[in-house]
Amino acid sequence: MAEALRIGLIGAGAIGAWHARIVAERPDAVLAAICDIDTDRAAKLAAPWGAAVFTDAAAFFAEAALDGVIIASPERVHEEQARLAAAARVPMLIEKPVAPDPAGIAAIRAATASTGVPVMAGHVERFEIGSAQLKAAVDEGVCGKVVTIAARRQFVAADTPRFKGLSTTLRILGVHDFDLVAWVHPVPVVQVYAAAGRGRVHAETGLDDHVVTTLRFADGAIALVESGWTLPAPYGVFSAPASWSPAGNNRLDVFGALGMVSNDMSLRGQQLVAFDEAAGFRAAGIRHQPILNGRVVGALAEEVAAFIRMIREGTEPLVGLDDAERAVRIVEAAEASLASGLPVRLDG
Numbered sequence: 001m002a003e004a005l006r007i008g009l010i011g012a013g014a015i016g017a018w019h020a021r022i023v024a025e026r027p028d029a030v031l032a033a034i035c036d037i038d039t040d041r042a043a044k045l046a047a048p049w050g051a052a053v054f055t056d057a058a059a060f061f062a063e064a065a066l067d068g069v070i071i072a073s074p075e076r077v078h079e080e081q082a083r084l085a086a087a088a089r090v091p092m093l094i095e096k097p098v099a100p101d102p103a104g105i106a107a108i109r110a111a112t113a114s115t116g117v118p119v120m121a122g123h124v125e126r127f128e129i130g131s132a133q134l135k136a137a138v139d140e141g142v143c144g145k146v147v148t149i150a151a152r153r154q155f156v157a158a159d160t161p162r163f164k165g166l167s168t169t170l171r172i173l174g175v176h177d178f179d180l181v182a183w184v185h186p187v188p189v190v191q192v193y194a195a196a197g198r199g200r201v202h203a204e205t206g207l208d209d210h211v212v213t214t215l216r217f218a219d220g221a222i223a224l225v226e227s228g229w230t231l232p233a234p235y236g237v238f239s240a241p242a243s244w245s246p247a248g249n250n251r252l253d254v255f256g257a258l259g260m261v262s263n264d265m266s267l268r269g270q271q272l273v274a275f276d277e278a279a280g281f282r283a284a285g286i287r288h289q290p291i292l293n294g295r296v297v298g299a300l301a302e303e304v305a306a307f308i309r310m311i312r313e314g315t316e317p318l319v320g321l322d323d324a325e326r327a328v329r330i331v332e333a334a335e336a337s338l339a340s341g342l343p344v345r346l347d348g
C-alpha cells in the first residue's frame with residue numbers, strides 16, 4: 001500500500017472535529033497536525049491521534065510536512081490560509097463557503113493558479129446519496145424541461161450563537177442549496193430576490209431567523225430556497241440517545257414538464273425517530289456524518305475520500321472554485337437584495 005498521506009487541519013471547531021476524525025480513521029492517511037488560534041481546543045482534538053498542534057498557520061505549513069490540508073476555520077480567514085497553502089504547495093479542501101464573497105474566491109483562484117495547487121470546495125451535499133441520485137435523475141430527463149426547484153434547509157437555533165458577527169444565515173445554510181440548485185439545473189442565474197423573517201435569532205445573534213430566496217434562471221425556470229433556524233428547540237436539543245445528532249427539516253424538489261423528482265429529508269420523512277417520556281421527540285440526523293461500527297461514514301467521509309483521491313491521482317477536484325464562486329455570487333446577490341428590498345440582477 002502507498003505511504004499514508006499527511007493531512008493537516010485548520011480550525012478545530014464543530015466541523016473540523018468531524019474532519020479530524022474522518023482523516024484519522026482512514027487507512028491511507030494520518031492526521032499529522034492541527035492548527036487553531038485556540039490552543040486548548042486544538043490540543044484536545046489532536047491528543048487521541050498524536051497530531052502536532054500549532055496556533056500559527058505559517059509555522060504549521062513550514063513544519064508539518066503536509067500532503068494536504070483541510071481548511072475548516074471561519075470563512076473570513078480562508079483566503080489568507082489558502083494563500084499560505086498555495087505558497088507551501090499543499091493541496092487544499094476548503095469548507096463552504098470557500099470565501100465570504102466572490103472577491104475572496106477570485107483571490108484564492110489567483111494565489112493557487114500561479115502555483116497550480118489544486119483546491120476542492122467542501123460542498124458536502126454533492127456527496128449525499130439522495131442529492132446525487134436526484135441530480136442523475138434530472139440529467140436523465142425524468143422531469144423533462146425543468147420549470148421550478150424548491151429547496152428547504154431548516155434547523156433549530158441552538159448553533160447560531162457561535163456565528164454571531166462572523167457569518168450570515170445565507171453563508172451558513174443558503175450556500176448549500178444555492179450550489180445544489182445550480183448544480184441540478186446548470187443554467188445561469190440571472191435574478192435573485194430575498195426576504196428575511198426576523199425574530200428571536202435575529203435579536204440575539206444578528207442572523208436572520210429565516211430567509212426565503214427566489215432565483216430566476218436564464219431559461220425562465222425558477223427556484224425557491226428557504227434557509228432557517230426556525231425549528232422548535234426540543235426537536236434538535238437532546239442528550240439521549242447519546243450517539244444521535246439532531247436532524248433538520250430539509251427537502252429538494254424538482255418539477256418539470258414531464259415529471260418531478262423529490263428528495264424528502266423533511267420533518268415528517270425522518271428515517272429514524274425516538275419518542276419517550278423523559279426527552280420527548282427526537283429525529284436522528286443521519287445525513288452528512290453518521291457513525292457505523294464506530295467509524296464516520298456518509299457524505300462528509302465521501303468528500304474527504306474524494307479529496308484524498310484528488311491528491312493521490314492528480315485528478316481535477318469533483319467540486320472546484322467555479323462551483324464555489326457560482327454559489328457565493330448568489331449569496332452576495334441575495335444579501336444585496338435583503339439590504340435593498342429589491343430584486344438583484346446577475347450577469348448570466
Ligand SMILES: NC(=O)c1ccc[n+]([C@@H]2O[C@H](COP(=O)([O-])OP(=O)(O)OC[C@H]3O[C@@H](n4cnc5c(N)ncnc54)[C@H](O)[C@@H]3O)[C@@H](O)[C@H]2O)c1
Pocket residue numbers: 010011012013014015016035036037038041057072073074075077095096097122124162171172288
Ligand atoms: N459542510 C458543513 O456542513 C459545515 C458545517 C458546519 C460548518 N461549516 C463551515 O466550516 C467553517 C467552520 O465552521 P464551524 O461551525 O466548525 O465553526 P466553529 O466556530 O465551531 O470552529 C471554527 C474554529 O476555527 C478556529 N479559528 C478561528 N480563526 C482561526 C484562524 N485564524 N486560524 C486558525 N483557526 C481559527 C476557531 O478557534 C474554532 O475552533 C465555516 O466556514 C462553516 O460555514 C460547514
